[in-house]
Amino acid sequence: MNLAVRSRDTRAPFSQREIPADDFAVMRRENLARWPTGALVDVDAAVARHKALPKHKQLAHVFREAEASGRCLTQPRGGFGTLELQIELMTELDKVGLADIVPTTTDSYTRNEQWDKAQLGVEESRKAGRSMLNGFPMVNYGPIETAKLIDAIDKPGIVLSGTSFPRLTAEVGYASGFTGYLGSGLAYTVSYTKETSLEEGIRNYQYLDRLAALYMTHGVELHRRQPGFLTGTNIPPSIAIITCIVDALLAAHQGVRHYGLELGQTLHLVQDAAAIRMCRVLVQEYLQRFGFHDVYTPVTSLHWMGAWPHDEAQAAALIVYGGTLAAVGGANSITTKSTHEPFGIPTPKANAEGLRMTRMAIYLARNQKLDAMPEFQTECDLIRREVVSVMDKILEMGDGDVALATIRSAEAGVLDIPWSPNRHVKSRIMPARDADGYLRIVDPGEMPFARDAMEIHEAGLRRRAEREGVPFGHELAVSSVYEISEMLEKLMP
Amino acid sequence: MNLAVRSRDTRAPFSQREIPADDFAVMRRENLARWPTGALVDVDAAVARHKALPKHKQLAHVFREAEASGRCLTQPRGGFGTLELQIELMTELDKVGLADIVPTTTDSYTRNEQWDKAQLGVEESRKAGRSMLNGFPMVNYGPIETAKLIDAIDKPGIVLSGTSFPRLTAEVGYASGFTGYLGSGLAYTVSYTKETSLEEGIRNYQYLDRLAALYMTHGVELHRRQPGFLTGTNIPPSIAIITCIVDALLAAHQGVRHYGLELGQTLHLVQDAAAIRMCRVLVQEYLQRFGFHDVYTPVTSLHWMGAWPHDEAQAAALIVYGGTLAAVGGANSITTKSTHEPFGIPTPKANAEGLRMTRMAIYLARNQKLDAMPEFQTECDLIRREVVSVMDKILEMGDGDVALATIRSAEAGVLDIPWSPNRHVKSRIMPARDADGYLRIVDPGEMPFARDAMEIHEAGLRRRAEREGVPFGHELAVSSVYEISEMLEKLMP
Amino acid sequence: MVDNAALPRATGAAINKTLITGVIGSDTHIVGNRILSIALENAGFKVIALGALTPAADFIKAAIETAADAILVSSLYGLGELDCRGFREQCIEAGLDDILLYVGGNLVVGKRSWEETERTFLGMGFNRAFPPGTRTDAVIDALNCDFATRSALVPST
Amino acid sequence: MVDNAALPRATGAAINKTLITGVIGSDTHIVGNRILSIALENAGFKVIALGALTPAADFIKAAIETAADAILVSSLYGLGELDCRGFREQCIEAGLDDILLYVGGNLVVGKRSWEETERTFLGMGFNRAFPPGTRTDAVIDALNCDFATRSALVPST
Numbered sequence A, B: 001m002n003l004a005v006r007s008r009d010t011r012a013p014f015s016q017r018e019i020p021a022d023d024f025a026v027m028r029r030e031n032l033a034r035w036p037t038g039a040l041v042d043v044d045a046a047v048a049r050h051k052a053l054p055k056h057k058q059l060a061h062v063f064r065e066a067e068a069s070g071r072c073l074t075q076p077r078g079g080f081g082t083l084e085l086q087i088e089l090m091t092e093l094d095k096v097g098l099a100d101i102v103p104t105t106t107d108s109y110t111r112n113e114q115w116d117k118a119q120l121g122v123e124e125s126r127k128a129g130r131s132m133l134n135g136f137p138m139v140n141y142g143p144i145e146t147a148k149l150i151d152a153i154d155k156p157g158i159v160l161s162g163t164s165f166p167r168l169t170a171e172v173g174y175a176s177g178f179t180g181y182l183g184s185g186l187a188y189t190v191s192y193t194k195e196t197s198l199e200e201g202i203r204n205y206q207y208l209d210r211l212a213a214l215y216m217t218h219g220v221e222l223h224r225r226q227p228g229f230l231t232g233t234n235i236p237p238s239i240a241i242i243t244c245i246v247d248a249l250l251a252a253h254q255g256v257r258h259y260g261l262e263l264g265q266t267l268h269l270v271q272d273a274a275a276i277r278m279c280r281v282l283v284q285e286y287l288q289r290f291g292f293h294d295v296y297t298p299v300t301s302l303h304w305m306g307a308w309p310h311d312e313a314q315a316a317a318l319i320v321y322g323g324t325l326a327a328v329g330g331a332n333s334i335t336t337k338s339t340h341e342p343f344g345i346p347t348p349k350a351n352a353e354g355l356r357m358t359r360m361a362i363y364l365a366r367n368q369k370l371d372a373m374p375e376f377q378t379e380c381d382l383i384r385r386e387v388v389s390v391m392d393k394i395l396e397m398g399d400g401d402v403a404l405a406t407i408r409s410a411e412a413g414v415l416d417i418p419w420s421p422n423r424h425v426k427s428r429i430m431p432a433r434d435a436d437g438y439l440r441i442v443d444p445g446e447m448p449f450a451r452d453a454m455e456i457h458e459a460g461l462r463r464r465a466e467r468e469g470v471p472f473g474h475e476l477a478v479s480s481v482y483e484i485s486e487m488l489e490k491l492m493p
Numbered sequence C, D: 001m002v003d004n005a006a007l008p009r010a011t012g013a014a015i016n017k018t019l020i021t022g023v024i025g026s027d028t029h030i031v032g033n034r035i036l037s038i039a040l041e042n043a044g045f046k047v048i049a050l051g052a053l054t055p056a057a058d059f060i061k062a063a064i065e066t067a068a069d070a071i072l073v074s075s076l077y078g079l080g081e082l083d084c085r086g087f088r089e090q091c092i093e094a095g096l097d098d099i100l101l102y103v104g105g106n107l108v109v110g111k112r113s114w115e116e117t118e119r120t121f122l123g124m125g126f127n128r129a130f131p132p133g134t135r136t137d138a139v140i141d142a143l144n145c146d147f148a149t150r151s152a153l154v155p156s157t
Ligand code: B12
Pocket: B077, B105, B108, B111, B134, B162, B191, B192, B229, B230, B231, B232, B233, B305, B306, B307, B308, B309, B340, B341, B342, B343, B344, B345, B346, B419, B420, B421, B481, B482, C026, C027, C028, C029, C030, C031, C032, C033, C035, C036, C071, C072, C073, C074, C075, C076, C077, C078, C079, C102, C103, C104, C105, C106, C107, C108, C109, C110, C111, C130, C131, C132, C133, C134, C135, C136, C139
C-alpha cells in the first residue's frame, strides 16, 4: 500500500463536505498514477462508453424499472483470477443463472492495493490452470481489458470489492463500463480492516462517491451501494440500518443520487420483512432531514451472511428460503450464494444453480406480503425505536457533521459493530438469536438503545437461555454464530 | 382382479354402518384366501408384534407427541421391487434423510391386485439388478418377510398404496407392524380408477377402516389417513377438504379414531396455511355433528402434487418452499418429494436429500405463524363458505347416510373432482391459478358453491386472464397444469 | 399448450388422420394424456381417446375398428417397459404392420439417461419415443412430419 | 462451543502451553479465530491472539518473544496456499525448528477434496491441517494429543 500517496489525500480537514472539483482533479491525478493502468482511465471515453450501453445494461435504470414492475432482481457474487475465467463465469451467471445483475468480485490483494502480489496471482493462476486468486484483479487488467467483461454479458455489471481502499479499483471499474459499485467507508472499514481508521476509510469512499457524482455531471447515472452486511455475523437490523444511514448521508453529501442499501438476512420471515421496510423508510427520513429529497435508495437483501452448513441439502434450504424472504420482504434485489458457500468459492455451475433456486423461490412467493400482520408492525416499530435512539445520539456527537459524528461515536462505542476486526470500534455489542428466532442484542456495549427496546431483546433471549439451560450471556452469542451451520442431526434430531 | 370374491363382499346393503363383527370375520376369511400369503396373517400375533414395538415406532403415538411439542414431522414416499432394495431405501430414509415416518409404497400391480404380474416384476427386478416395479409388492412377500422392513428402521412405518383395492395389502401391512396406512374410498377411487364405482371403492375402505378398528379393540391404536391430494392436479383446498370430511365420516363410522388428513400444497403461503387450518376445523365440526367427539385428525401437507420442473434447482425450490409452507401452516407432518420427481422414482440418495432440504426449511420457519394476518382470516372464511355450501348439499342427498350421500352427489356432479380418470364423477370442475397465485375454480361444473365465494374466484381469474391477454375459460386451467413445471426462462425471463 | 386452440395445426398429409390415444396398463395418469388428446383434436386430427387404464389389446382393437393411422401410447407410472413389451408384435399379428406408433410420458422407473430409454422403446418397435415434459406442439410437429414423409413414400394416386 | 467454558480442558502435558493464534495475510475473517482463541484460553492454554490481517513474520516474531509452543494459523479467504508458502522455512530460519504448526479455516480457493488440500499443507511443513467447519473441541483434543506425544518423546527431567 502506497502510504505516501494516501497521506496526501488527507490534507483537507475531514468533514462531510463535498470535495471541491479542483481538489478532486488533483486527487484523481495522484490516484491514477499509482499503477500503470491508471493512465488508461479517461472520463470522457468512459462517459461515451456508458452512454453507448443499452438501457438494460445500466444498473441505475434496471433498478428503477424493476421497482416499477414489482420485481426482485437477482445478483450473485463471483470473481476469478484471470480474464478468461472471469468471462466464462459471467457468461454462465448471465445465461444459465439468469442473473439480473452480473458481478465482478475483486481479489483480496487488489482490495488491499497490493497490485504486485495480484500480478503474481494472475501468473500463478495461468500456470495452475485454476484460479489462485479469490477474485478478479481489475486494476492489473486495467479498463480496456476489463471492458471485455461488460461486452460479454447482456446485463448490467457491478463491482464487488470489499475494501477500505477502493479509489483506483473504482476508477477502473466505472471506466470499464460497470454501472454499479458496492462498498462504503464506514461499513467496509469496520469489516475488512484491522488498523485502518474510519477517517481513512471514509475519505477513500468520499473519493469514490465523488467520482460517481462526477459521472452524473456528465449525464451518466451510476449505482452506488452500501454493504450493510458488515461482518456478516448476526447483524441485527438496527445495526445495519444505522450504518446504512451514516454511509448514505456521507454519499449524498458527495452528490450520489442512486444509492443502494444492503441487509444481511436474519432468516426470520417477519424480522427480515420489517428490516427491509424500515431500512428504506428510515434512510429516507434521515436523508430528508439533511435536505436530500432526490436520492433513490433501493434495498438489497443478502442470502445468509454467517457460517453455512456443509450439507448441500441444508445449504439449498438457506438459498431458497433466502429467496422467499427477499420476495416477501419486498427487497429490490437479492444477492445470492451457492451450496458451495461453506467450502470455498463456488464453481460457475454451482453459482448459477444458486441463482436459479433463488429465482424460482421469488417466483413462488410473488404477491405475498406481510404488511397487514401485527407482528410485522410491532417489529417495524421496534426497529425504528432502536435506530432512532442510537442514530440521534450519533448525529448529536458530530456537531452537524456526519463524518465527524461517525468517528467520534465509534470511538465512544455509541456506534458499534459486532465481531469487527477493526481496532477503532469497540466491538462490544453482542448479538444472539432469541427463543422465537429473532436476532437480538444480548449485550449492547455502549450503544444507547432505547431502554424499552432492549427489554424486548432481553426477554426473548432469556427465554431461549432458559429453554436451553444455559446462562444468559455471551455463550448465547457464540452458539448463535454456529447455529445455522450445524448439521441437521443436531439442529432438529 | 378376482371379481368373484369382490362381488361376494357387496352382499350387505351399502351404507355407512359399521360392519358387524360376524360379517367382518367372514369377509376377512374370504379376503385372506385370495393369495397364499394371506394365510400368514394372524391378528393375535400381529397385536403382539405391535405391542412389542417401542412407542417411537408407533405412528399414532408419534403424531400426538409431535403435536404436543409443535413439531412438523417429515415423511417421504418410496418403494422398490425387492425386499433387499426396500430395506436399503428405508434405512437411507431413516438414517440419512432423518425421516420421522418411513414409508413403503406398493407397486401398481399390487394396487390392482394383480399379484401374479407383481411376482413377475420381482423376478425381473432380481434379474435386471434394478427395480422393474414402481413399488414394493407387499402381498407377494407376505407379513413375515415384510416385517423385516419394520425391523430395519427406528421410526414408525406407513403403507402407501394408491388404490381402491386395499383389503389384502392392508391385512399384510398392519400384520407386518406398519402402524399407518394411507388411502380412502372416495379419494383413491376417483384418482386411481376408471371403471370402479365409488360404492366398490368405499366398501373396500370400509373393510380397511373396520380392520383398524379391530386392532383398536385389541388395544392397538393404528393411524389411518385420507389422501386429499386426489388427482394431484390443482386441487383447490375446498375440494380436498370436502373429500376429507366424507372419508373421515365413513372411517369414523367403522370405528377409526386416529385419522390423518392430507392436503396437496397450492404453493400459496396464505392459502396453504388457511387450508391446513380449515381442514382441521371443518373435519372436526362435521365429525362432531355426527356425534364423533374423539377422533384425532392430524393434518399432513404434501409437496406440490402437480407436474414438476425438470431443472433440479427449480425443483429444489419447490421442495424447500414446501417445507416452509407446511411449517408456517402448522401442518402435523409433510410428505416430501425429491428433485427427481419430474423424471422417475428417486434414488434413495435423492429422496433423502429431499427430506433434508425440507427438514432444514422447517427448522428455519419455526415459530412463524400467519394467524393474525387479515388475508389469512379472509381465506379461512372463504374456504368455510365453499365447503359448507357443497358439503351440506352432499349430506342432504344421503338421507342421513354419508355413504349413500357420496354416491348420489357424485352422480349428480354436486361432488366433483378435477382431472379425474373415473367415469363415476363428472370431472367437470376446472381449477386454475389466479392473478395473485391462489388456486381458484374457473368452472364449478355442477358443484353448488356459494355464489359470493365463486365471485371471488372469478374476479381473481379474470384479472389473470386480462393480464395475460387470454380468454377467461378452460385455457386458464390447462396452462395452470403446466405452470409450475415450466422452465424459469419462461416463468420469469 | 392450447394457445392457438382454434386454429387447426395439422398440415398437408396430416389432415384427417385418425389417432388412438390412451394410457397403457394399470396407469391412471390421465392429465397429460387428456391435454394431449384435446390439443390433437384442436389441431385437426380425429382422436379416439381411450383414457386411463387401457390394456394394450384395447388400443389395437380401437385402431382396427377406426382404421387409425397412428397409436399414441402414454405411460407415466414407471411400468411402461413391462406394459409395452410386444406391442408392435401384437399390431403385426392384428395386421397393423406399418401403423405409426408413438410412446411418451415417464417411460422407465427412476432417472435413467434418455438415450438409453429411447433406444429401449425404439428397439421395441415404436417409431418415436418422447421424453418426460414433452409439450403438445412437439407431438403435433412430429405427426405432421411423419405423415408427410409417409405420404411422400407412398405416392397418392 | 463454549459449553464447558469454565472448566480447563487442556490435560497433562498441554497445561501451561503458550499458543500463538492469528489470521494470516490480508484475511479479515476474525470470527472463527476469535472464538477459537477464547475457547483455547478457557481450556487452560496461554493464548497470544494476533487477530486478523497478520503477516507471517508477525506470527514468528510473537512466537519467539513468548517462547510459544505452537502457532495456530487461520486462513479463510482462499489465499491460504499463497500466504503460507515458506512458513515452516521461516520458522526454521528463526530457530523455531520444531514448533508445532497448525493451520485451519477454508484453506484453498474453491471446493477441492480435503485429502488433496491436507496433503498440500502437510507438505508445506504444517503438523496438522484442519478442514472447514472444525469445532474448537477438536482443536483442543489435537493439541492435548500432540503435546502428550511430544513430552513422551522428550522425557521431562
Ligand atoms: C400428477 C401425478 C400423479 C397423480 C395422477 C392423477 C391422474 N389421475 O392423472 C397421482 C397423484 C394420482 C399420481 C399417482 C401415482 N404416480 Co404420479 N405423478 C404425477 C406427476 C406429479 C405429474 C404428472 C402430470 O400430470 N403431468 C402433467 C402433464 C401435462 O404432463 P405429462 O403427463 O407428462 O404428459 C405430457 C407429456 O409427457 C406428453 N405425453 C404424455 N403421454 C404421451 C404419449 C405420447 C405418445 C406422446 C408423444 C407424448 C405424451 O404430452 C403430455 C402433455 O404435454 C408426475 C411427476 C411429474 N411429471 O412431475 C408423477 C409420476 C408420473 N408419478 C409416478 C408414480 C410412481 C406414481 C404412483 C405409482 C405412485 C404414487 N405416487 O402413488 C401412482 C400411480 C398410480 C397408477 N396406478 O398409475 C412417477 C412415475 C415414476 C417413473 N416413471 O419412474 C412420477 C414420475 C413421479 C415420481 N418421480 O415418482 N401421480
